[in-house]
Amino acid sequence: MSKGHVDFGVPSGRALRAEPQDEASGRGLSRAVEVTLRVRYAETDAMGIVHHTNYIVWFEVGRGEYMRQQGGDYAQLEAQGYYLRVIEVQARFLAPARYGDLVTVRTRVEEARSRQVTFAYEVVMAETGQLLATGQTKHICVDEEGTVKAIPEAIRDMLRRN
Amino acid sequence: MSKGHVDFGVPSGRALRAEPQDEASGRGLSRAVEVTLRVRYAETDAMGIVHHTNYIVWFEVGRGEYMRQQGGDYAQLEAQGYYLRVIEVQARFLAPARYGDLVTVRTRVEEARSRQVTFAYEVVMAETGQLLATGQTKHICVDEEGTVKAIPEAIRDMLRRN
Amino acid sequence: MSKGHVDFGVPSGRALRAEPQDEASGRGLSRAVEVTLRVRYAETDAMGIVHHTNYIVWFEVGRGEYMRQQGGDYAQLEAQGYYLRVIEVQARFLAPARYGDLVTVRTRVEEARSRQVTFAYEVVMAETGQLLATGQTKHICVDEEGTVKAIPEAIRDMLRRN
Amino acid sequence: MSKGHVDFGVPSGRALRAEPQDEASGRGLSRAVEVTLRVRYAETDAMGIVHHTNYIVWFEVGRGEYMRQQGGDYAQLEAQGYYLRVIEVQARFLAPARYGDLVTVRTRVEEARSRQVTFAYEVVMAETGQLLATGQTKHICVDEEGTVKAIPEAIRDMLRRN
Numbered sequence: 001m002s003k004g005h006v007d008f009g010v011p012s013g014r015a016l017r018a019e020p021q022d023e024a025s026g027r028g029l030s031r032a033v034e035v036t037l038r039v040r041y042a043e044t045d046a047m048g049i050v051h052h053t054n055y056i057v058w059f060e061v062g063r064g065e066y067m068r069q070q071g072g073d074y075a076q077l078e079a080q081g082y083y084l085r086v087i088e089v090q091a092r093f094l095a096p097a098r099y100g101d102l103v104t105v106r107t108r109v110e111e112a113r114s115r116q117v118t119f120a121y122e123v124v125m126a127e128t129g130q131l132l133a134t135g136q137t138k139h140i141c142v143d144e145e146g147t148v149k150a151i152p153e154a155i156r157d158m159l160r161r162n
Numbered sequence: 163m164s165k166g167h168v169d170f171g172v173p174s175g176r177a178l179r180a181e182p183q184d185e186a187s188g189r190g191l192s193r194a195v196e197v198t199l200r201v202r203y204a205e206t207d208a209m210g211i212v213h214h215t216n217y218i219v220w221f222e223v224g225r226g227e228y229m230r231q232q233g234g235d236y237a238q239l240e241a242q243g244y245y246l247r248v249i250e251v252q253a254r255f256l257a258p259a260r261y262g263d264l265v266t267v268r269t270r271v272e273e274a275r276s277r278q279v280t281f282a283y284e285v286v287m288a289e290t291g292q293l294l295a296t297g298q299t300k301h302i303c304v305d306e307e308g309t310v311k312a313i314p315e316a317i318r319d320m321l322r323r324n
Numbered sequence: 325m326s327k328g329h330v331d332f333g334v335p336s337g338r339a340l341r342a343e344p345q346d347e348a349s350g351r352g353l354s355r356a357v358e359v360t361l362r363v364r365y366a367e368t369d370a371m372g373i374v375h376h377t378n379y380i381v382w383f384e385v386g387r388g389e390y391m392r393q394q395g396g397d398y399a400q401l402e403a404q405g406y407y408l409r410v411i412e413v414q415a416r417f418l419a420p421a422r423y424g425d426l427v428t429v430r431t432r433v434e435e436a437r438s439r440q441v442t443f444a445y446e447v448v449m450a451e452t453g454q455l456l457a458t459g460q461t462k463h464i465c466v467d468e469e470g471t472v473k474a475i476p477e478a479i480r481d482m483l484r485r486n
Numbered sequence: 487m488s489k490g491h492v493d494f495g496v497p498s499g500r501a502l503r504a505e506p507q508d509e510a511s512g513r514g515l516s517r518a519v520e521v522t523l524r525v526r527y528a529e530t531d532a533m534g535i536v537h538h539t540n541y542i543v544w545f546e547v548g549r550g551e552y553m554r555q556q557g558g559d560y561a562q563l564e565a566q567g568y569y570l571r572v573i574e575v576q577a578r579f580l581a582p583a584r585y586g587d588l589v590t591v592r593t594r595v596e597e598a599r600s601r602q603v604t605f606a607y608e609v610v611m612a613e614t615g616q617l618l619a620t621g622q623t624k625h626i627c628v629d630e631e632g633t634v635k636a637i638p639e640a641i642r643d644m645l646r647r648n
Contacts, residue, residue, distance in 0.1 A: 038223075038226075040219060040222065040223055040226075041222050041226065041236070041369060041370065041375075042219045042222060042369065042375050042377060044369050044370035045365060045366065045368050045369060045370070046365065046368035046369070046370070046372045046373075046422070046423055046564070047564075047569055047571065048370045048372075049370075051365075051366050052542070052572040052575060053366060053539045053542050053543055056538070056539050056542065056575075057202060057204045057539055060202065060203050060204060061200075061202055064200075064202075064203065064262065073262065074203075074261070074262065075260070075261050075262040078261075078532070078533075083533055085533065085579075085582075086538040086579055087578065087579050087580075088576075088577070088578050088579070089538060089542075089575070089576070089577050089579075090574075090575070090576045090577075091574065091575050091576075092573065092574050093571075093572055093573050093574070093575075094573075096571075096632070098237070098370070099236070099237050099240075099370055100226065100235065100236065100237040146582065203531060203532065203537075204531065204537050204539060206531050206532035207527060207528065207530050207531060207532070208402070208527065208530035208531070208532070208534045208535075208584075208585055209402075209407055209409070210532045211532075213527075213528050214380070214410040214413060215377045215380050215381055215528060218376070218377050218380065218413075219377055240370070240371075245371055247371070247417075247420075248376040248417055249416065249417050249418075250414075250415070250416050250417070251376060251380075251413070251414070251415050251417075252412075252413070252414045252415075253412065253413050253414075254411065254412050255409075255410055255411050255412070255413075256411075258409075258470070260532075261532055308420070362547075362550075364543060364546065364547055364550075365546050365550065365560075366543045366546060381526060381528045384526065384527050384528060385524075385526055388524075388526075388527065388586065397586065398527075398585070398586065399584070399585050399586040402585075422561070423560070423561050423564075424550065424559065424560065424561040
């Protein structure tokens with residue numbers, strides 16, 4: 001019988017609470033939300049390590065999990081006609097992950113302004129905590145036609161809630 | 163505080179035991195191993211649904227999980243110089259999954275012969291059990307130079323163990 | 325100065341004309357359309373070869389090129405509210421391609437019925453003609469709600485035109 | 487008969503010559519090398535546009551083409567046991583590309599020092615020249631064990647050659 005031991009991607013529930021938000025500016029670090037993934041074979045490349053673009057896919061997974069744990073749901077956001085389009089991404093790769101490794105993505109909101117939100121990420125080896133990558137994404141809110149919109153207040157609240 | 167509710171990919175531990183294996187032929191269905199994944203945004207396409215190639219990536223995830231739950235580890239297999247190269251894939255897509263959906267991949271070994279192993283897959287909506295896709299992959303064992311090898315007996319045993 | 329030598333993906337213009345179509349049944353092979361691609365690093369995996377799912381992405385590239393050379397345009401098809409959804413894929417992998425290789429995808433329509441179209445593919449090494457993979461995809465036509473539609477006559481004509 | 491019109495990824499041969507290199511520092515922009523790609527359906531996402539990670543894959547395609555046109559070959563580099571590992575990536579997304587669009591990636595070497603090389607990229611709409619994305623990647627040279635190495639002189643020369 002299968003034991004069903006948990007090992008394929010689990011919000012691990014550790015949350016790093018950062019400084020209190022400065023509500024006036026929308027600045028300040030929100031708590032970090034974590035999600036753990038197992039590296040897929042399709043994510044490796046001929047160097048035998050994870051291809052760098054996949055960390056950026058994992059950032060997106062972290063972002064989705066962040067919203068879900070904050071009580072939001074990106075799919076619902078889109079159903080209402082709002083899209084958080086990525087306008088900037090930045091990543092540093094410090095050590096490689098390999099097939100089968102469990103990696104934890106830590107996501108927090110670094111800044112949530114009326115027209116732009118910035119997420120920050122850390123990817124660590126789940127078992128050792130070794131830092132593999134760090135990164136940041138910036139987003140604007142657009143409607144279905146691609147017109148830039150103010151981020152709805154309810155969404156900004158969700159993003160900053162602690 | 164984050165509750166850490168489990169929702170990002172968990173071997174769900176349900177195992178469907180099939181008919182006993184016919185040891186002589188290596189035929190017969192092994193039990194199914196399940197793993198649950200949340201659909202990534204990067205896996206969607208402009209139709210608004212999961213791009214069909216990702217089901218085949220999920221088959222591979224299911225395969226890795228199958229080996230892990232059987233006490234094997236594909237990474238170790240490669241460390242020993244054995245590779246299970248895909249020589250055939252076949253998939254039917256019955257209903258689409260969308261961003262954020264939880265999908266369960268059920269994997270079993272359909273046949274494990276001395277030189278070829280066949281895995282079979284089902285992908286279902288985790289909550290409703292709706293069948294989304296079925297498929298099959300066939301594999302041969304090669305060494306680092308790509309030379310075809312007999313599948314080591316220990317690996318065949320692992321693949322067929324119940 | 326850049327030499328601008330052509331080497332990154334070119335419909336190579338060789339066309340293999342097959343038997344005449346049997347108009348009554350919609351069966352019969354259309355001519356093959358070719359497109360040549362250079363293997364991307366991101367398409368390789370830890371085996372040092374192209375990950376098998378990418379051949380299926382290349383089939384899709386071949387399909388798009390087929391329509392374009394037949395005077396059609398899949399993007400326009402979607403703009404009119406028609407989608408050719410993949411319902412089945414099948415592929416055999418005979419020899420591996422590696423980073424930097426030029427591979428040629430040959431696409432033809434195997435069958436174009438009122439509600440289903442079947443494409444067939446061959447992927448060969450561009451320089452030697454070595455056969456790397458063969459495959460087939462089956463498609464139905466759906467509208468934006470996912471409802472199955474008859475394939476518009478103009479599209480079937482385009483798919484079968486020689 | 488197939489017309490074989492060129493439309494699937496062609497180094498377009500336009501080269502933008504930048505300021506002369508400052509040989510002492512290894513700084514200074516090299517000429518830009520261009521390669522044109524057609525957007526694949528698999529590269530789109532549920533927003534109906536190209537998923538942002540694909541621009542970073544295209545940067546890599548541009549990088550490979552840059553080396554090829556400079557008389558180098560990244561595959562050969564690896565065959566000799568040298569790997570240019572990505573340690574940093576940065577990208578800005580200004581306007582979206584869609585399925586079927588022809589996009590041109592312009593790649594140049596921004597800096598080639600003894601232990602680090604920086605590439606810079608622009609992605610533009612091939613027909614209109616509209617700027618879609620800009621970016622930068624930084625690389626170190628590692629051997630098969632992942633040990634950091636000085637970039638071989640011949641490779642630095644190739645990267646800076648004009």
